Amino acid sequence: MSQSFATRKLRLDETAGHIPTGVWMRTELPGVFAAGDIRRDSVAQAIACAGDGATAAIAAHRYLEERFRSSKPGQPVVG
Numbered sequence: 001m002s003q004s005f006a007t008r009k010l011r012l013d014e015t016a017g018h019i020p021t022g023v024w025m026r027t028e029l030p031g032v033f034a035a036g037d038i039r040r041d042s043v044a045q046a047i048a049c050a051g052d053g054a055t056a057a058i059a060a061h062r063y064l065e066e067r068f069r070s071s072k073p074g075q076p077v078v079g
Helices: 003-009 046-067
Strands: none
Touching: none
């Protein structure tokens, strides 16, 4: 995520300019997830950031699955 997108679209904390997230890395903007050093509660260590990324990927997959669930396999997705 580019920092310019983050500063224009998301609320950043006032102390360090990080993005607040929940435990599933969700930001206040639906469908946007943040992971790693940009996240407010990040420990800023490479292995933890990798875990954040994995968590964000799972959460994004679940978000898309719920949002674009199709009634029949192979049918166009309607949202």
